[in-house]
Amino acid sequence: MLYYRNMKQLSDDDILHMIGEEPVHDNAAVKRAVRSELQLSKRIPTPDEPIPEHVVLDLHMKTIEQAWTDIMSVAKSGARSANIITGASGVLHTLFPQWARESILTPYIIEFYAINNGSFFVRFHHKK
Numbered sequence: 001m002l003y004y005r006n007m008k009q010l011s012d013d014d015i016l017h018m019i020g021e022e023p024v025h026d027n028a029a030v031k032r033a034v035r036s037e038l039q040l041s042k043r044i045p046t047p048d049e050p051i052p053e054h055v056v057l058d059l060h061m062k063t064i065e066q067a068w069t070d071i072m073s074v075a076k077s078g079a080r081s082a083n084i085i086t087g088a089s090g091v092l093h094t095l096f097p098q099w100a101r102e103s104i105l106t107p108y109i110i111e112f113y114a115i116n117n118g119s120f121f122v123r124f125h126h127k128k
Contacts, residue, residue, distance in 0.1 A: 051078040058085045059092050067092050071099070074124075075108035081123050088118035096120060 019034055055074050059067045067086075074082050086092040099105045100112050100122070112122040 053080050055079045055082040056085070057082055060085065060087055062092070064091065064095065067095075068099070071096070072105060075105055078126070079124060080126060081121065083115065083119055084122055085119040093118065 019037075055077070057070055057074055059070065062070065071084065074084075084096060086096050097112070097120075100109050100120075108124050110123040110125055112120050115121050
């Protein structure tokens with residue numbers, strides 16, 4: 001039996017050899033079945049995505065609930081700053097400053113200010 005230190009180094013041929021079959025190139029179903037059986041997704045951690053420095057979040061055509069979820073997601077992501085585009089009119093343009101001052105979003109925000117009549121610049125606390 002072969003010993004593998006790093007499961008990421010297994011080729012498709014290695015996997016097929018481990019289950020005792022001849023390599024069948026281009027047989028995607030067999031490869032998926034073997035990977036599923038070996039549960040490689042659980043053994044090989046996926047690398048963390050890099051934290052963006054700056055995010056542009058466009059809230060046009062979003063409901064209040066979707067906008068809230070998206071804003072909280074950016075705040076919790078570790079991004080240092082964001083341009084949040086609410087649009088010049090509408091309920092989100094009025095709600096965002098209220099959320100930034102008086103909600104569970106407030107502790108994430110260092111400062112925010114209007115860039116123009118339809119968007120805000122926000123600086124977030126750095127996630128450690």
